[in-house]
Amino acid sequence: MKNNYKRILILIASLFIISFVLIEGIILxxxxxxxxxxxxxxxxxxxxLYGDxxxxxLAERLKAAEDYLIENESTKVVVTGGQGTDETIPEAQAMRKYLVENGIDENRIIVEDRATSTYENMKYSKELIEEETDEPVTVLVITNEHHIFRAKFLAKRQGMEAYGLPAKIPPSILLQSYIREYFAVVKSLIFDH
Structure with missing residues (x-):
């Protein structure tokens, strides 16, 4: 009986390690x-946000977006993110402000300020894009390196043709970002439809 529990624990640990290595490999x-x-x-x-x-x-994401938008002047941008409990404004509003202050025409910016998860970011962004056009569109998702895989596959689940542009991860959150993302990918694979 004791050996059966030990075998089950070894099997579970082995499956976890294998899935962790595979998913982290894809994320990387x-x-x-x-x-x-x-x-x-x-x-x-x-x-x-820290207040606003x-x-x-987020600063890394915005720098990557700014660079891309300056080079691609006809491309519109959806900034997406709601307001956390310790934030004084929605993330999307702060993002819009940053882009406008850095030379991006406000008429190119669409604000989605309800989302509280990556799944909702994609869902609500798609809804706003569909209000602008009923044609199939291509999208470029900009987020930090560790988040590109999940963001792209959630965009594709929403029916969008999605590409990714990775922004740097601040060194102070590098390790925790990759570990947290493993669990977020597993959750999204199972629940985010």
């Missing part, structure tokens, strides 16, 4: 891809 590979073709819309995913100031992770 996708985060290295910088396939930034000309697209119809950019979707920039929100991240934490972008966190280092």
């Amino acid at each position: 590979l996708e985060g290295r891809e910088a396939d930034a073709p000309q697209v119809d819309y950019v979707i920039v995913l929100g991240a934490r 100031v972008p966190s280092p992770a």
Whole structure:
């Protein structure tokens, strides 16, 4: 009886380790891809604010978006993210403010300020894009390296043709970001439909 429990525990631990290595491998590979073709819309995913100031992770996303949008002047951008309990404004509003202050025409910016998860970021962004056009569109999702894989597959689940542009991860959150993302991917694979 004791041996059966031991075998079950070893099996569970082995399955966890195998899934962790496989998923982290995919996350790392996708985060290295910088396939930034000309697209119809950019979707920039929100991240934490300190009051109304972008966190280092969000600042990296915004820098990547700014660079892309300057080079691709006809592309519109959806900034997406709701308001956390310790944030004074929705993330999307802070993102819009940053882009406008850095030379992006406010008429190119679509604000989605309800989302509280990556799944909702994609769902609500798609709804706003569909209000603008009923044609199939391509999107470029901008988020930090560790988040590209999940963001792209959730965009694809929403029926969008999605590419990714990874932004750097601040060194202070590098390890925790990759570990947390493993569990977020597993959750999204199972629940986010």
